[in-house]
Amino acid sequence: MEPVDQILARRGGWATARELAGSVSKHAIGKAVACGAIQRIALGIYALPGLPADTLAVLAYDGVLSHVSAAAASGLPLLVTPEKPHLILPPHRRPRPGPPAVLHWADVSSAERQGRITSLSRTVADCARILPFAEALAVADAALATRQLLGDDLLSEVSAMRGPGCPNARRVAAVATPLAGSFLESMLRALLISAGIDGFEPQVLVSHDGFRARVDLGHRPARLALEAEGFEYHGSRQDFAADCYRYDELNTAGWLVLRFTYEQIIGDPAWVVATVRAALAQRLGA
Numbered sequence: 001m002e003p004v005d006q007i008l009a010r011r012g013g014w015a016t017a018r019e020l021a022g023s024v025s026k027h028a029i030g031k032a033v034a035c036g037a038i039q040r041i042a043l044g045i046y047a048l049p050g051l052p053a054d055t056l057a058v059l060a061y062d063g064v065l066s067h068v069s070a071a072a073a074s075g076l077p078l079l080v081t082p083e084k085p086h087l088i089l090p091p092h093r094r095p096r097p098g099p100p101a102v103l104h105w106a107d108v109s110s111a112e113r114q115g116r117i118t119s120l121s122r123t124v125a126d127c128a129r130i131l132p133f134a135e136a137l138a139v140a141d142a143a144l145a146t147r148q149l150l151g152d153d154l155l156s157e158v159s160a161m162r163g164p165g166c167p168n169a170r171r172v173a174a175v176a177t178p179l180a181g182s183f184l185e186s187m188l189r190a191l192l193i194s195a196g197i198d199g200f201e202p203q204v205l206v207s208h209d210g211f212r213a214r215v216d217l218g219h220r221p222a223r224l225a226l227e228a229e230g231f232e233y234h235g236s237r238q239d240f241a242a243d244c245y246r247y248d249e250l251n252t253a254g255w256l257v258l259r260f261t262y263e264q265i266i267g268d269p270a271w272v273v274a275t276v277r278a279a280l281a282q283r284l285g286a
Contacts, residue, residue, distance in 0.1 A: 001025075004032040005048060014047035014059055042098065053099065054085045058116050060098035063087035064108050065116055067130060070123040076142045077183035079135045079266070088118065120149045121157040128158065128172040129165025134190035136168065140176035141186040151176065179203045184228040185216045188265050188272070192217070195273045197280070200226065208253030213246050215257070222283035225250060226276065227259045256283060 004024050008015055020029060029046065032038045038046050042060040054073060058065050067086035068078055086102045089095065095103055104126075112118050118126065124143045128136040143149045154176065158169040175193060179202040180186045192200055204218025204225070215225035250257050258279060260272055 001028065003037070004028055004046070005037040008038060008046065008048050013051050013055070014041075014045065017044040017046065020046065042096065057085040057087055057099050057101040061087055061089060061096060061101060061103070063089045063103070063116075064112050064118060066104060066118045066123065067102070067126045070118045071127050071139050073117060074120060074123060074143075076123070076127075076139050078139065079183075079187075120146075121153050124149065124154060125157045125161060125169050125173075128169035129161070129163075133168055133171065133194060134187045136172045137176060137190045137193075138180075138183045138186035140172050141178070141180035142183065144176055144178035145180060147178065151178070177202055181214075181216055182228060182230065184230050184262055184265060188226060188228045188260060189217060191265065191269050191273055192276065195277075197273070197276060199280075206250060206253055206255060208249065211249040211253065213250060215250070215255070218255075219280065219283075222280055223253075223255045224276075224279055224283050225255050225257045227257060228265060229259050229261050 001024060004020070007020065007023055011019070017026075017029070029038070033040050033046070036049065039049055041047050041056055042062070045059050047056065047059065054065055054069055057063070064087060065073055065085065066088040068082045069086040072078055072082065082102075084100045084102050086104065088104045088106050088108055091105050091107060093105070108118065108122075112122065117123075120143055124140050127139045131139065140154065144151060144154070151173075154173045158166070158173040161169055180189065181203055185202065189200065189202060199219045199221065200217040201220070202217055203214050204220065206213050206215060206218070206225070216228050217226040218224070247257055256279060258275065264272055
């Protein structure tokens with residue numbers, strides 16, 4: 001008889017007692033649990049040790065991965081990794097015992113139920129319900145940039161929403177763009193939107209005497225460029241020289257370039273906003 005843990009490994013790491021019944025006895029299952037080769041994670045559900053926390057929670061609660069957990073599973077950027085899996089359970093179902101998780105109750109589609117994860121549009125909309133505006137916008141921008149989600153589909157998703165978080169979700173959907181180049185760029189743009197600073201566009205192309213470069217956020221009338229600088233660093237003297245050339249050319253083309261770091265955008269947003277306001281006032285002669 002094939003060992004229970006090998007059967008589970010062949011089945012993707014877990015199975016129900018009914019699925020195991022044709023291949024192994026109840027005694028063998030109990031013995032495998034007792035020796036730690038497998039674990040019982042819910043009534044009638046067995047899994048190999050070491051499965052991801054999200055998978056264990058989905059199986060234990062018989063739910064659908066959602067919100068920021070679905071965003072992380074879909075490869076969307078988050079400022080903070082969720083400490084507990086977020087799950088959607090059917091309305092009116094009482095929660096069963098299970099591992100630590102954040103539980104939500106709502107209807108899901110048959111496709112979401114089968115795939116055990118919310119759709120991309122639903123995921124982005126649900127993130128916008130619970131995340132601050134800047135973080136939610138970064139998630140939405142990244143989802144649109146994959147081209148697997150269209151802006152109109154996101155607008156339709158949030159327009160049908162009801163309950164807490166709807167105003168934030170609709171605000172996010174109204175300004176989200178597939179053009180954003182990075183998570184930090186989206187966070188910087190969100191600061192400007194929240195501060196009422198208009199006129200900045202993502203990924204503006206600057207051309208001058210054969211030189212061409214894109215800036216993260218560009219204000220064309222003021223010729224003011226904002227760059228969101230992440231953790232990347234110059235790996236060689238050649239990279240450093242190319243970066244210096246780029247910024248010298250931008251200045252020669254008449255553009256003022258302001259570079260903001262992760263620590264400034266996340267940790268000192270008021271200073272970032274004040275700096276941009278002052279630069280705009282100087283460039284526009286206000």
